[in-house]
Amino acid sequence: MDLKKFIRDIPDFPEKGIIFRDITPLLKDKNAFQYAINEMTTALKSIDFDVIAAPEARGFIFGGALAYNLGKSFVPIRKPGKLPYKTLSEKYQLEYGTAELEIHEDAINEGEKVLIFDDVLATGGTAKTLKSLIEKTGGIVAGMAFLIELTYLNPRKLLKDEKVISLITY
Ligand SMILES: O=P(O)(O)OC[C@H]1O[C@H](OP(=O)(O)OP(=O)(O)O)[C@H](O)[C@@H]1O
Numbered sequence: 001m002d003l004k005k006f007i008r009d010i011p012d013f014p015e016k017g018i019i020f021r022d023i024t025p026l027l028k029d030k031n032a033f034q035y036a037i038n039e040m041t042t043a044l045k046s047i048d049f050d051v052i053a054a055p056e057a058r059g060f061i062f063g064g065a066l067a068y069n070l071g072k073s074f075v076p077i078r079k080p081g082k083l084p085y086k087t088l089s090e091k092y093q094l095e096y097g098t099a100e101l102e103i104h105e106d107a108i109n110e111g112e113k114v115l116i117f118d119d120v121l122a123t124g125g126t127a128k129t130l131k132s133l134i135e136k137t138g139g140i141v142a143g144m145a146f147l148i149e150l151t152y153l154n155p156r157k158l159l160k161d162e163k164v165i166s167l168i169t170y
């Protein structure tokens with residue numbers, strides 16, 4: 001199945017000059033959604049890890065399904081003020097502005113192998129921040145996987161030495 005057919009390009013969203021890759025048509029089509037989850041599930045079998053960590057909001061949609069499929073636990077990384085226990089937090093830049101993410105300080109056990117999942121790898125700013133937060137908790141990043149990679153933004157420049165998987169590239 002050509003998954004790109006289910007990604008809609010929205011020019012100038014949320015700012016002028018950005019081509020937003022909208023995943024909602026893929027989510028709307030049950031066969032495409034299931035195919036994407038199954039393809040990613042297969043791809044992730046090549047990585048040895050214990051836990052999937054994913055950021056709010058779009059990362060949760062796929063991260064939870066993948067963790068269930070692979071029999072792994074799931075760690076939510078959230079926008080500020082949403083997690084109820086003690087948190088570690090980092091501010092960062094993404095393709096369209098600045099943002100901040102938080103993780104519970106006890107979310108990951110010392111030495112646990114973590115797979116980062118997100119829907120889009122754009123500049124790599126979010127992924128780099130996720131890695132840093134996970135390492136602060138004592139976790140080890142075993143790999144990173146994305147539904148979509150925007151190669152024209154050179155995200156892998158920020159992710160040297162990481163194992164990176166993506167299903168759809170632009
Ligand atoms: O590689 P980067 O340039 O950092 O961009 C990628 C991030 O941007 C989007 O998240 P956004 O913060 O827009 O959140 P959302 O999932 O809540 O829409 C996307 O879901 C990734 O997390």
Ligand SMILES: Nc1ncnc2[nH]cnc12
Binds near residue numbers: 019122
């Ligand atoms: N161009 C883009 N489309 C969708 N999500 C994104 N996150 C960062 N850049 C994005």
